[in-house]
Amino acid sequence: MATKSFHELSSRSQVVVFVVLCVLTVAAGWQILLSPTKAEIESRRDRLSTLDAEVGKAQAVAARLVAAQREVRQLEAALHETEAVIPEEKDPQDVLRNLHDLASDSLLDISSFKPKAVVVKTEYTEWPIELSLEGSYHDLGRFFDHIAAMSRLISVSDLEIKTKMRSSARGSVSASCIATTFVFQKDPAISGSGGR
Numbered sequence: 001m002a003t004k005s006f007h008e009l010s011s012r013s014q015v016v017v018f019v020v021l022c023v024l025t026v027a028a029g030w031q032i033l034l035s036p037t038k039a040e041i042e043s044r045r046d047r048l049s050t051l052d053a054e055v056g057k058a059q060a061v062a063a064r065l066v067a068a069q070r071e072v073r074q075l076e077a078a079l080h081e082t083e084a085v086i087p088e089e090k091d092p093q094d095v096l097r098n099l100h101d102l103a104s105d106s107l108l109d110i111s112s113f114k115p116k117a118v119v120v121k122t123e124y125t126e127w128p129i130e131l132s133l134e135g136s137y138h139d140l141g142r143f144f145d146h147i148a149a150m151s152r153l154i155s156v157s158d159l160e161i162k163t164k165m166r167s168s169a170r171g172s173v174s175a176s177c178i179a180t181t182f183v184f185q186k187d188p189a190i191s192g193s194g195g196r
């Protein structure tokens with residue numbers, strides 16, 4: 001079979017060959033130039049949707065941040081109030097002074113003040129103090145009312161009230177109780193040391 005050159009072909013055949021060559025050139029150009037770009041566009045679209053999701057999550061976190069900061073401020077205020085009720089240090093002079101002032105205001109005498117062994121708990125330490133008081137029954141009630149109104153937390157237990165056979169200048173009743181005050185532990189790991 002003899003091969004003909006392009007110029008020897010009929011014009012119709014030349015057009016068909018030219019169209020086929022154009023289609024093949026466009027297809028090759030598509031494969032070489034545009035197909036990787038399309039894949040890159042799809043990859044970037046996927047990355048964009050991932051980033052949109054991450055931005056949405058970050059915006060949700062930012063919206064919760066304001067509420068979390070408000071909650072932290074409230075918790076710090078509550079901690080500050082708790083530190084007034086349960087201080088961080090055991091101060092025997094302060095406790096003795098407070099109890100003595102309350103007893104004096106209530107017209108009672110403290111006949112004995114005996115600190116007992118400290119009881120260590122997970123987040124606080126209990127510091128019990130054995131008290132003996134003398135005065136009248138109503139003065140004793142006023143004293144316990146003053147203790148209940150204190151900013152520092154003091155718990156009263158093991159209360160024993162005895163009536164005196166003879167009234168004296170110190171009143172008609174004697175009472176003994178355990179007044180327990182509490183000390184906050186910032187570092188619970190120190191709890192094994194027996195308190196501060």
